[in-house]
Amino acid sequence: MTVHLSASLFRDAASPWPELLFWGGWLYQRMTPQYNSKGIRPYTTEELKKHLWDKSHTEDKGYVTLCYIWDGLLDHKGYGKLTHNYRDRRVQQLGWELYRGPVPKGVCVLHHCDQPRCWRPDHLFLGSKADNNHDRDIKGRTCRGSDHHLSKLTKDKVLAIRRRSLTEPRRKLAEEFGVTVQTIRFVIIRHVWKHV
Numbered sequence: 257m258t259v260h261l262s263a264s265l266f267r268d269a270a271s272p273w274p275e276l277l278f279w280g281g282w283l284y285q286r287m288t289p290q291y292n293s294k295g296i297r298p299y300t301t302e303e304l305k306k307h308l309w310d311k312s313h314t315e316d317k318g319y320v321t322l323c324y325i326w327d328g329l330l331d332h333k334g335y336g337k338l339t340h341n342y343r344d345r346r347v348q349q350l351g352w353e354l355y356r357g358p359v360p361k362g363v364c365v366l367h368h369c370d371q372p373r374c375w376r377p378d379h380l381f382l383g384s385k386a387d388n389n390h391d392r393d394i395k396g397r398t399c400r401g402s403d404h405h406l407s408k409l410t411k412d413k414v415l416a417i418r419r420r421s422l423t424e425p426r427r428k429l430a431e432e433f434g435v436t437v438q439t440i441r442f443v444i445i446r447h448v449w450k451h452v
């Protein structure tokens with residue numbers, strides 16, 4: 257029996273069309289803007305709104321009206337996060353863009369209600385990064401000192417460390433207070449506990 261090696265190994269080698277179709281399909285997927293590399297289409301405006309509503313619940317957080325609290329993923333600062341069109345977007349930005357208008361470049365979307373997971377459009381306002389920091393400071397949202405859930409030190413201990421560090425070695429203090437030498441150093445140079 258004669259085996260036609262070339263014919264069996266390179267199927268349809270005589271015809272360029274399957275190859276072209278394959279690369280054509282790949283190119284189409286890559287070049288057509290409404291699809292990303294995984295063949296997934298970004299949300300339309302209506303789908304985005306539906307997605308926001310589906311993944312949120314309303315809750316009374318002490319502001320005038322109910323907050324729309326996002327139940328999905330959060331970013332490292334605790335803001336609601338949604339991946340859309342290759343980018344991680346904060347839900348309050350999407351809330352503003354979908355219901356109120358575009359956010360200018362370099363401008364932050366801030367909360368009246370002080371809830372980082374809220375995206376209710378009338379709880380939001382536009383401001384600069386400085387406004388945000390000011391807002392945070394006057395509302396006392398900054399976590400500091402023994403507010404931190406992992407803090408081993410208290411105000412009295414910090415004062416004692418600073419006083420005794422003038423005469424005693426840091427290693428001894430670290431052992432006594434159950435923290436690392438690095439922490440003792442940070443306390444002394446006021447990298448942490450700077451408000452004490």
Ligand SMILES: [Zn+2]
Pocket residue numbers: 319322323324369370371374375376379
């Ligand atoms: Zn709110």
